[in-house]
Amino acid sequence: MSTLVQSPQTQQSKNYLNADHGWKSWLFTTDHKRIALLYLISITFFFFIGGFFAVMMRLELLTPRGDLVQADTYNKFFTMHGIMMIFFFLIPSIPATLGNFLIPIMIGARDLAFPKINLLSWYIYIVGGLFALGALLAGGVDTGWTFYTPFSTLYSNSYVMAAALGVFISGFSSILTGLNFVVTIHKMRAPGMTWGRMPLFVWSHYATAIIQILGTPVIAITILLVAAERVFHIGVFDPNVGGDPILFQHLFWFYSHPAVYIMILPGMGVISEVIPCFSRKGIFGYWAIALSSIGIAVLGFLVWGHHLFTTGQSMYAGFVFSALSFLVAVPSAIKVFNWIATMYKGSVSFETPMLYAFGFIGLFTIGGLTGLILATTAADIHVQDTYFVVAHFHYVMVGGMVMAYMGGLHFWWPKMTGRMYPEGWAKISALIVFVGFNLTFFPQFILGYLGMPRRYHAYAEEFQVYNVMSSAGASVLAVGYLLPMIYFIWSLKYGERAPANPWNAAGLEWMIPSPPPTFNFDTIPVVTWEAYNYHEPDAPEVEVGH
Amino acid sequence: MATETHVIAHGPELRHHFEQPEQQYESATLGMWVFLATEIMFFGGLFAAYTIYRTAYPDAFASSSQYMDVIIGGFNTAVLICSSLTMALGVRSAQLGQRKPLILFLIATMLLGCVFLGIKGYEYHHKWVEHLVPGFNWNYPIPQYSHHAQILFFLYFVMTGMHAVHMIIGEGILLTLVVMAYRGRFTERYFTPVEITGLYWHFVDIVWIFLFPMLYLIGKHKLL
Numbered sequence: 147m148s149t150l151v152q153s154p155q156t157q158q159s160k161n162y163l164n165a166d167h168g169w170k171s172w173l174f175t176t177d178h179k180r181i182a183l184l185y186l187i188s189i190t191f192f193f194f195i196g197g198f199f200a201v202m203m204r205l206e207l208l209t210p211r212g213d214l215v216q217a218d219t220y221n222k223f224f225t226m227h228g229i230m231m232i233f234f235f236l237i238p239s240i241p242a243t244l245g246n247f248l249i250p251i252m253i254g255a256r257d258l259a260f261p262k263i264n265l266l267s268w269y270i271y272i273v274g275g276l277f278a279l280g281a282l283l284a285g286g287v288d289t290g291w292t293f294y295t296p297f298s299t300l301y302s303n304s305y306v307m308a309a310a311l312g313v314f315i316s317g318f319s320s321i322l323t324g325l326n327f328v329v330t331i332h333k334m335r336a337p338g339m340t341w342g343r344m345p346l347f348v349w350s351h352y353a354t355a356i357i358q359i360l361g362t363p364v365i366a367i368t369i370l371l372v373a374a375e376r377v378f379h380i381g382v383f384d385p386n387v388g389g390d391p392i393l394f395q396h397l398f399w400f401y402s403h404p405a406v407y408i409m410i411l412p413g414m415g416v417i418s419e420v421i422p423c424f425s426r427k428g429i430f431g432y433w434a435i436a437l438s439s440i441g442i443a444v445l446g447f448l449v450w451g452h453h454l455f456t457t458g459q460s461m462y463a464g465f466v467f468s469a470l471s472f473l474v475a476v477p478s479a480i481k482v483f484n485w486i487a488t489m490y491k492g493s494v495s496f497e498t499p500m501l502y503a504f505g506f507i508g509l510f511t512i513g514g515l516t517g518l519i520l521a522t523t524a525a526d527i528h529v530q531d532t533y534f535v536v537a538h539f540h541y542v543m544v545g546g547m548v549m550a551y552m553g554g555l556h557f558w559w560p561k562m563t564g565r566m567y568p569e570g571w572a573k574i575s576a577l578i579v580f581v582g583f584n585l586t587f588f589p590q591f592i593l594g595y596l597g598m599p600r601r602y603h604a605y606a607e608e609f610q611v612y613n614v615m616s617s618a619g620a621s622v623l624a625v626g627y628l629l630p631m632i633y634f635i636w637s638l639k640y641g642e643r644a645p646a647n648p649w650n651a652a653g654l655e656w657m658i659p660s661p662p663p664t665f666n667f668d669t670i671p672v673v674t675w676e677a678y679n680y681h682e683p684d685a686p687e688v689e690v691g692h
Numbered sequence: 693m694a695t696e697t698h699v700i701a702h703g704p705e706l707r708h709h710f711e712q713p714e715q716q717y718e719s720a721t722l723g724m725w726v727f728l729a730t731e732i733m734f735f736g737g738l739f740a741a742y743t744i745y746r747t748a749y750p751d752a753f754a755s756s757s758q759y760m761d762v763i764i765g766g767f768n769t770a771v772l773i774c775s776s777l778t779m780a781l782g783v784r785s786a787q788l789g790q791r792k793p794l795i796l797f798l799i800a801t802m803l804l805g806c807v808f809l810g811i812k813g814y815e816y817h818h819k820w821v822e823h824l825v826p827g828f829n830w831n832y833p834i835p836q837y838s839h840h841a842q843i844l845f846f847l848y849f850v851m852t853g854m855h856a857v858h859m860i861i862g863e864g865i866l867l868t869l870v871v872m873a874y875r876g877r878f879t880e881r882y883f884t885p886v887e888i889t890g891l892y893w894h895f896v897d898i899v900w901i902f903l904f905p906m907l908y909l910i911g912k913h914k915l916l
Contacts, residue, residue: 250709257709259719325726333719334709359726363734371741371850378827380846382741387839393744397737670711 161564161661176261177664182247183562184268189235189243190631192275195282196230199223201624204586204617212604220603221288222304228291230282233313234275236547237320237405240412241327241358242271244554245351247562249327251655252345254336254673256665259329267322274316281308290601292402295383295394299375307373314369317362320408324358327351336654338673345653345677346435350415353439357404357411357446365401368394392458399450407446409543410510411439413550414481417503420557421485423651424500425492428678431484438477445474452521456530464523471521478514482507497649498572502553505580509545513538516591531601534594537587545583552579552630559634560644564661567637571629579626585619652679705882717884724888728895731858735899738851742906745843752840754911759824760848761815765908768811769900775804776897783890786873789880795873798886801893802866805859812856816849825849848907855903858896865889 162179172180203223206214215223246264250257258264281287287309289298298306331352335344371382372394381387383394414435422429429435451459451467459467485507494500516538519525529535559567589612594600598609605613647656654673658666710716746753782797816825823831826846832838869889872878878886 255709259709260723261707261709321730325723325730328726329719329723332722333715359730360733363730364737367734367737367854371737374827374846374850378846380826380842381839382843382846387842388749389843390744390748393741397740400737665708 160663161659162664163564163661165664174265176257176265178250178258178261178264179247179562179662179664181264181268182243185238185242185246185271188268188272188275189238192230192234195279196227196235197624197627199227199230200620203227204620206603207605207613208617210605210607210610210613215603217603218288221290221601222286224601225287225290225304225309226282229278229287229309229313231543232291232405232409233316234271234278236409236543237316238271238323239409239547239551240416240554241323241351241354241408242267242319244416244551244558245327245347245354245412246323248558248655249330249348249351250334251658251662251666252348252653253331253334253339254654254667254671255330255334256667256670258326259334260326263322264326267319267326270322271316271319274312274314274319277308277312277315279312281305281312284308292398293369293372294398295372295375295391296385296389299372299383300379306376310369310373314366314373317366317369320358321362324355324362327355328359331355336670336673338671340673342432343673343675343677344436345415346418346429346432346439347412347415349436350411350418350439353443354408354411356440356443357408360447361401361404361408364397365405368397368401371397392454395454395457396450399453400447403450403453404443404446406539406542407442409547411442413506413510413547413554414439416550416554416557417485417506418481419651419653420499420503420553421488422492422678422680423557423649424497424503425489425494426680427488427492428676428680429484430487430490431480432677434480435484438480441477442474445470445477449474449521452526455523455526468521468523472518475514475518475521478510482511482514496573498567498569498576499553499557499649501573501576501580502549502556505576505583506546506549506553509541509549509583513541513543513545516541529594531599532594533590533598533600536600537590537594540587540590545587549579549583552576555630555634557649558655559637560648561655561660561662563638563641564644565637565641566644566648567630567641568633571633575626575629575633578622578629582619582622582624582626586616586623587619589613589615589619652677713881720884720888721891724891728891731895731899735851735854738847738854739902739906742847742851745840745847746910749837749840749843750911752837753844755834755837756841756844757908757911759819759822760908760912761818762908762912764811764815765904768808769904771804771808771811772897772900775801775808776894778804779890779893783883783887786878786883786886787880789878789883791873791876791878794878794886795870798866798870798873802863802870805863805866809856809859809863812852819845851903851907855896855899858899862889862893862896865892 162177166175172184175181175184202215203220206212206220206223212220246258281304284305286304287302287306288304289302289306293306293310298310331344331348374380375382375384375389381389383389383391385391418429418435449467449471451463452471455464455467485503516534520529520535520538556567556572559565593609593612593616596609598605644660646659648660649656654671655662657671706713706716710719778797778800782794782801785791785793785797819825820829823829824845826842826849830838830842830845832841834841866889869886872885
């Protein structure tokens with residue numbers, strides 16, 4: 147281990163942030179850490195655009211009548227919210243920022259296997275984002291983020307083509323990121339960094355990459371067909387002339403359901419890092435967590451039909467997809483139980499990343515369990531297309547992934563920037579996010595169960611009290627997201643300088659200076675220890691390293 | 693540092709973040725294989741659509757097969773298989789460090805690819821003349837099958853079109869390789885780009901090997 151820790155003099159000197167200056171050194175960089183920051187800035191931009199539409203929707207839904215906007219505009223609000231948040235924030239979120247930054251360091255490599263392709267993926271993402279922004283500025287899209295046919299191909303008068311092209315293009319960025327991760331994890335591991343010694347963060351990204359590689363091309367070709375259909379009106383998805391709109395739904399969800407796991411698996415990876423650190427204890431059930439990531443990736447490809455329970459899929463297919471959807475809950479539950487077992491008898495402390503991890507476990511569990519209600523064909527017919535579904539996937543996506551993303555950002559912020567964030571403010575904002583989130587989305591479970599359909603700008607008067615609660619929660623949530631934005635930027639200049647390992651955490655990334663030097667390691671480390679080698683309080687000292 | 697001398701000892705092809713040339717070679721090869729997995733899923737979506745419509749409208753699809761010229765399609769298949777052979781021979785020349793045969797085989801592969809694309813263009817033109825281009829020029833001789841056959845021909849153009857796009861990209865890569873080979877960039881120790889381009893080229897060929905029977909042969913009753 148001693149070979150890894152650099153002398154104090156080198157720690158103060160060159161790192162990846164001050165190695166080079168000027169905009170060219172950023173826009174033409176091939177350093178995975180700089181590309182991660184480029185992604186961080188871009189996805190934050192899209193997050194706030196998506197957030198703006200969420201705010202507009204919650205404003206409209208304050209009152210039962212449609213008084214702020216008309217139905218057409220409201221359709222565009224929820225569509226743009228979905229497209230921006232899913233394709234341009236959630237899918238790249240943790241993999242492209244934290245994953246990009248950390249995976250090479252965690253496995254003891256100097257960079258990803260293909261640094262130029264990594265930069266290319268960011269440019270592709272930006273081009274895709276510009277198309278989506280163009281669609282937005284030109285007047286928006288009203289198909290919903292799902293682009294269901296034949297509405298999207300025949301009837302919609304909005305800017306479907308531009309938005310669809312944006313999604314199509316940004317998909318290649320996702321594929322290239324996944325490709326880079328798979329090759330890097332296979333071929334770039336340091337000597338001694340066996341598969342069984344890799345941090346679980348890396349395992350979860352490996353599983354994510356599998357989905358990115360095998361799922362994304364299917365939506366690419368689907369969007370291509372939608373675009374061709376929209377231009378030429380041949381009727382591939384038009385039932386009037388023998389086309390099959392259900393085929394579109396199958397192809398769409400073949401990607402878009404696994405994409406849900408692109409959006410949650412990396413979050414699970416973050417939680418698997420944070421919990422052992424703040425429990426001062428090795429992870430419980432390493433292989434169970436590692437393989438359950440792969441299990442989720444594989445099973446995730448077999449459940450897409452549960453989006454088609456009410457849209458003309460055969461009853462027997464419904465049975466099978468229902469059963470398979472229950473199965474995918476098993477690996478998710480394995481993870482939750484193992485995280486809790488990791489905390490058991492650990493010396494748990496409550497730093498900000500840990501608060502987010504707690505939030506993740508609770509909210510993800512609620513999101514996951516309500517998913518089982520939706521996977522039950524009979525129950526699903528009752529709550530299909532209601533706010534129950536909206537609440538369910540926001541508990542997973544926002545309560546799960548965004549919580550994990552925020553937790554991960556706090557956890558590795560000192561490593562990425564070399565500065566500490568203000569712990570007090572961070573704890574307060576973590577609590578605000580938790581309270582605001584539940585206030586926003588829990589009433590939506592009730593609304594959905596009572597029968598309020600999603601995607602309407604007006605509703606029956608008896609639903610108003612829950613909608614007001616939800617809108618109030620959204621404004622609390624907004625504060626919870628703006629605060630970190632402010633203190634993170636503040637910390638860049640005024641934050642305390644971060645030591646190499648502020649959390650006393652295990653893992654190669656904590657053995658190099660904060661911020662890391664451009665090539666991460668002076669000499670490639672030789673790994674002789676297991677992952678999460680935290681010293682347990684009563685356990686005898688175990689010799690690590692050398 | 694030790695790593696600096698490491699890099700210099702292995703020549704300019706070894707990029708800074710790799711420790712060994714073998715590691716770089718294996719990464720590039722694995723990267724191409726993973727990319728091909730993506731490509732399989734990309735074409736897989738089209739194959740799925742084709743299978744579903746073929747099962748739904750077997751008569752319309754069978755009626756359309758008489759407008760596919762098996763002789764031309766078969767000849768084109770042979771051309772493509774030959775191009776795979778020249779590509780494989782090119783990879784072998786690269787591995788042996790033979791610069792001149794490498795350039796010749798790469799150019800032969802390019803020419804065969806161009807022949808394929810030319811013939812494909814002729815077929816497209818023929819479809820245009822026969823009013824078999826959905827969305828632009830469509831007038832199907834059997835009216836009751838018109839709608840369903842249109843879906844088939846649409847899939848025909850999308851599938852062969854995407855295949856042709858991959859061929860054109862391949863031609864571009866081959867041209868780059870020819871220039872690199874001409875400048876003496878490849879040695880018996882460094883030929884990775886040639887090898888992974890070979891993988892790509894063979895994959896594009898294999899896609900055609902599936903497209904040909906699906907579009908030309910299934911449901912064919914008589915040779916025209």
